[in-house]
Amino acid sequence: MGVTKTEIFTEEQNNIALFAKAFGHPARVAILQHLFKINTCVCGDLVTEIGLAQPTISQHLKELKNLGLIKGNVEGTSVCYCIHKENWVNMKEVILQFLNQDITSANCC
Amino acid sequence: MGVTKTEIFTEEQNNIALFAKAFGHPARVAILQHLFKINTCVCGDLVTEIGLAQPTISQHLKELKNLGLIKGNVEGTSVCYCIHKENWVNMKEVILQFLNQDITSANCC
């Protein structure tokens, strides 16, 4: 029915899925990459950088912020965004543990 | 319009997003985890293991297969699935490169 049955999965499985969804869209990937590349707060140039309409970027930023992967500071009329280091490291741990499952001993067809 | 504007992003950004979407749903996370845990081909018990209806599981398996992350062998009336090792390693490389962007020197607010 279009709604994910989160209740039948573990918290870990739901967390992995939530984080993965965060960079499951190229616009959010591009936003995060830009924040890493600039390596400091970014005030306002994300719209021209990415090439989507301002409300669309704002929406993607909101999702990333809700997940805690970025934070935003108001500076006058503009807002400066940057990676939330601590939460990024936490997210990375969760995803890495999933990606690094042992595959070497797999006895497959 | 509900449709992602893939044409304005790089191939790398689109690839990261595609792979991330693959485990952006807890059912697919659970399927992959089970395949890793069993560490061999799995024939048929995924439906009872995960707890979703058979057509739903079949659909998630199809997505993972289309992305190349798993492969399926027909064995009589049943189908055996397992991780596609080589493609999994490739996917891991792509995601890791994205996750491991340097954050230490970030000069943030």
Added chain:
DNA sequence: TTTTTTCATCGTAATATTGCAATTAACAAA
């Protein structure tokens, strides 16, 4: 104060995703 700048929010349209009942397809077993 008025205007401008910058970003968030609202409302809406288009498309995508999730989930399942019903059916079909392919094969094994009787």
Added chain:
DNA sequence: TTTGTTAATTGCAATATTACGATGAAAAAA
């Protein structure tokens, strides 16, 4: 052949996501 088993496919309903124009809010600039 008929029956049973297993998994894919079809069709559909419900919900989620993506994108943007229009508008609103807040602060700086004139």
